[in-house]
């Protein structure tokens with residue numbers, strides 16, 4: 001059964017454009033903001049190794065599965081799943097993967113946009129010279145002041161959502177292709193400059209030993225779950241973002257090779273960001289467990305004290321913002337693609353409506369840093385004995401709840417289902433047509449998505465949630 005469906009939303013002009021777009025989705029706040037701060041909170045080394053292990057053993061095979069489903073389905077995830085289930089004579093229940101992905105997209109983008117707003121704010125701060133000669137307590141105070149002002153946060157969150165909306169409204173290809181090919185390399189260059197700065201003026205030895213010397217005593221079930229969840233988050237896996245980009249992938253492109261490039265770029269950026277940030281953290285009076293403010297406290301302190309720091313700071317936060325926007329686009333795209341297919345309304349109208357809903361949820365996320373800091377929406381569940389396994393959620397504010405339920409629950413669950421559907425429900429001829437790799441590689445991939453990845457993710461989930469202790 002040869003599949004020659006075409007995507008109604010257009011196609012990438014080459015494999016390279018797809019790699020850039022998918023890398024644009026993958027590389028984002030997850031690498032530069034989230035990875036360093038959670039690695040810091042969970043004690044470094046052991047956490048980082050588990051994370052890397054999950055990228056290779058779980059992330060890469062599932063990314064191949066997700067792109068395969070996308071390219072074969074050629075539509076938004078919901079409709080791709082529906083079509084594939086039909087083609088292969090499988091239950092329509094598998095479209096749940098697409099539906100879950102839509103929900104996950106709403107939830108992720110609403111807090112992602114708030115943090116994207118922080119990075120936009122820091123572009124302005126840098127331009128105004130706000131870091132100049134600052135020490136760690138000055139930059140901590142600057143971050144604190146931003147967090148304490150709901151209106152300022154709202155303004156930046158609004159600007160971030162507006163930018164993402166504007167690009168998605170124009171259509172991903174037209175909106176994205178040109179911008180990406182020079183901005184991604186530039187981000188790379190800036191990170192390398194920062195690592196160079198860390199090498200000369202920071203404490204790189206301490207950074208390397210913190211990130212790569214494993215202390216197994218730090219490995220709780222929760223840490224493993226967070227590391228695995230982050231492997232999904234950072235690779236944009238488990239919710240259909242990479243699937244929808246795969247839908248626009250030319251037929252002749254190699255899914256295996258593109259996956260390796262995307263995962264490689266993403267991992268490299270995370271490691272560079274970690275080294276840059278921790279080498280500064282360990283040369284100053286900053287705790288690696290500083291939390292979500294880590295990036296925004298550590299790097300401005302460095303910029304404030306390096307030659308040309310105002311310029312570098314400006315360019316760096318501009319690039320972080322661009323990386324965040326390109327990820328934001330990929331979170332919004334599956335939702336918009338589906339709504340366009342379903343409603344027949346125009347892209348701009350659909351994108352506007354969806355963005356408005358996400359923007360509204362985002363307000364709850366940004367209030368979690370000030371007015372609603374102590375407000376735990378699921379607090380009432382603490383008294384329900386039969387829901388004891390939801391206990392970790394009962395103390396979280398809206399921001400943490402959005403981040404937690406998506407990263408530690410919905411993305412891994414989506415990943416399991418994607419792996420199982422691709423591995424067990426697509427026929428071998430269909431799979432081979434999409435994945436014309438060597439027989440050995442194909443078999444290894446099949447074992448990974450059929451058995452290894454689903455079981456590993458399930459164990460980590462159950463263990464991390466405390467439902468079963470291994």
Ligand code: PFF
Pocket residue numbers: 025026027028029030031108233234235236237239240241242327328330331
């Ligand atoms: N991978 C992005 C990052 O690391 O910042 C975040 C992300 C994008 C998550 C797209 C999920 C997604 F579907």
Ligand code: NA
Pocket residue numbers: 025026027028030031233234235236266
């Ligand atoms: Na990432």
